[in-house]
Amino acid sequence: MGKRSMPETSEQAGPHRPVLLGEVLATFAPLDGKRIVDGTFGAGGYSRALLEAGATVIGIDRDPSVRPxxxxxxxxxxxxxxxxxxTFSELDTLAAAHAPIDGVVLDIGVSSMQLDQAERGFSFMRDGPLDMRMSGAxxxxxxLVNGLETEQLANLLYAFGEERKSRRIAQFITAARETAPIQSTLELARIIEKAIGRKPGDAHPAxxxxxxLRIAVNAEFEQLVGALFAAERLLGEGGRLAVVSFHSLEDRIVKRFLDPDKGGPAQSRHLPQVVGEPxxxxxxxxxxxxxxxxxxxxxxARSAILRAATRSAIEARPVSLSGLSVPKVREA
Known part of the structure; x- marks a missing residue:
């Protein structure tokens, strides 16, 4: 079962802290004079550390609230x-004017800064409009909650959230919205809790x-795949890529992108061996x-996973979802 992305905590969790920072910096060391793309700028935690280590940084983000x-x-x-x-799926185009680039770092998922802004609608712990759009558009x-049919909604919750009780949750949501549209985060969280209950010590049922919902609203898997292939196009031989993800669905995509053999069928030693792509x-x-x-x-940081690799001299591949195990919502 996949881990949740950027798990929510109490108000005492503190301000945004970039996770696995030392390990990310070590991926690109030595940094003095290098040019690094921070494809998920956020509150600038990685960018600041990279700058302090001597790098030049090109920060990219689609969230207008990061401008300060x-x-x-x-x-x-x-x-x-x-x-x-x-968007970081276009990072090669966005950073082209600042080439050559020595490295790319990506921190996937919603940031604690976004979770802490109730008006953004990412958090089930803070009341706000049910929004979740990173770009605001x-x-x-x-x-989605008010417009999808019950089966469509259930399939989305299962595919993108690995929610085993997705059908019951979808039934409760569609029943509740018959009275009035569901507009707030806490209202939706209460409906979900009513649908599947809550055991002491367990993660919040929502x-x-x-x-x-956040993944669907922001097309996060498509963006991730686009960003990985963009990094492959941008980086020359010896360039480094570091990706921090926060749940197993994302991590599986990254792992299979960097090492396609991980996603292929096992080869029998009794048969002729299939030669993989360069x-x-x-x-x-x-x-x-x-x-x-x-x-x-x-x-x-408890669900964060860092994967890193070095670019070879082989030309970049065309974008393809093949072998990456990108989750898809089953059609109703």
Whole structure:
């Protein structure tokens, strides 16, 4: 069962902290003079650390609310920091003017900064409009919750949230919206809790459903795949890629992208061996997780996984979902 993305905690969790920061910095070391793309800028935690280590950073984010953090780094570090608004699935195009690029770092999923802003609608712990749009544009979570048929909604919650009780939750949601549209985060969280109950010590019953809705609203799997292939196009031989993900669905995509053989069928030693495609990524590092010290400081780091690899000289592949196990919502 997949881990939840950026698990929510109490107000005492503290401000946003970039997870696995030391490990990310080590991926690109030595950093002095290197040019790194921070494809998921957020509050600028990775960018600041990279800048302080001597790198030039190109920060990319589609969330307009991050602009004050970007302006602060630009004021402090001058032309060593460049901010480019946009989606990380287009990072090769957005960073092209600043090439050559030595590395790309991606921190996938919703940030604690976004969770802490009730008006953004990401959190089931804070009352706010049922929104969840990172860019502020397009369909909101409320549109999905109030517009999808019961079976469509159940399939979405199962595919993107691995929610085993998705059908019961969808039935309760569609019954509740017959009275009035569901508009707030706490209202939806209460409906889900009523549908499946809550055991002491367990994660909040709305965790997986909120994850699924957020992923659907922001097309997160499509964005992730796009960003991985964009990094492959952008980086030359020896360039490094570091990706931090927060649940098993994302991590599986990253793992199979970096090492396609992981997603292929096992070969029998009694049959002729199939020769795989040339490797676009080499020196694929073993997955890293947060240690006890970081978990003590930052409970939100407990599901984080870092994967890193080095770009080979082989030309980039065309974008393809084949072999990446990207979750799909079954049609009703």
């Amino acid at each position: 953090f970007a302006d602060a780094l630009a004021a402090e570090f001058g032309d060593r920091f460049i901010f480019v608004p946009g 397009g369909e909101s979570a409320a549109d 965790t997986r459903s909120f994850q699924a 490797r676009r990524w080499v020196e694929v590092a073993k997955a890293r997780k947060s240690g006890a010290a970081e978990l003590g400081r930052n409970p939100r």
